Amino acid sequence: MRSFNDLQTFIDVAACASISEAARQNGQTPAAVSAAIKRLEKDLGNVLFIRSTRSLRLSVAGEQFLSYAKDSLALLQQGVAAVQISAGQVNGTLQVSAPCDLGRNKLSLWLNEFLAQYPHVKLKLHLSDEVSDIYSQSIDIALRFGVPKDSQLIAIPLYLSNARVLVASPDYIAKHGLLTHPLNLADHTTITFMRFGEVFKEWRFYKQGAVQKVQLNCQHIVNDGEMVRRWAIEGKGIAYKSYLDVIETLASGELVHLCPDWRSDPLPLYMMYADRRQMTPVITAFRDFIQQKIATLVG
Secondary structure (H helix, E strand, C coil), rough: HHHHCCCCCCCHHHHCCCCHHHHHCCCHHHHHHHHHHHHHHHHCCCCCCEEECCCCEHHHHHHHEEEEEEEHHHHHHHHHHHHHHHHCCCCCEEEEEEEEHHHHHHHHHHHHHHHHHCCCCEEEEEEEECCCCCCCCCCCEEEEECCCCCCCCCEEEEEECCCEEEEHHHHCCCCCCCCCCCCHHHHHHEEEEEECCEEEEEEEEEECEEEEEEECCEEECCCCCCHHHHHHHHHCCEEEEEEHHHHHHHCCCCEEECCCEECCCEEEEEEECCHHHCHHHHHHHHHHHHHHHHHHHCC
């Protein structure tokens, strides 16, 4: 696998613009990194970096080769992962961050099946409705709702069609009446989510090109997404929840979808990670497993 490592070394040196820094980050000696670059340059018959005593930059050939190297290495890593998965060689530690509701009510059950299928995998699960910092925390991948804001992270879509839905319990509807228009939310009790102290008290809805923004007088506020769903089931008010979080309670009749002819902002689910080198066999297997579970859940 030396050629794989040489490609990765080239990519790392290009990112750091420094042989010594790339060596430090990867626990190698500068001599080993230099040797890897020289092997690639010999194979290509071109100089990849322009070096001086104070600086290092990509040559024209290096700039041309960099994107191909990244794409090729990603494909090779996927191929290695596929072979190892087929051979039952999935092992290692899986460090996952996920929202509370999704984690406790879906992911926990799915992970039991995943670990039974891959018994040599060690799991570390971090549940929080705050946005986990992949760079500073011990997290390999994070499951996140919403369009990614960090352009430096790699985002793999798990369910792009997800969106928020208005829901309430049959008991709440029996006591307070059926909500037929989003504007009438002001006349109802609402259950609202809060993150980093910010209360999400403006809910938006769309119908035939029209946008309806509703400012709420929030009666129940909580920073835990699972509690929003629980309080809705208990009849405490109307909630605005991710469809993935309430799909089973809608099917069972514990919750009712209100104003179904009004659309909401999309809330896609992504798997986020920081570096393509993290796409190990265990993470590849996890991604494929979760995608299949979501596909089965939503039909």
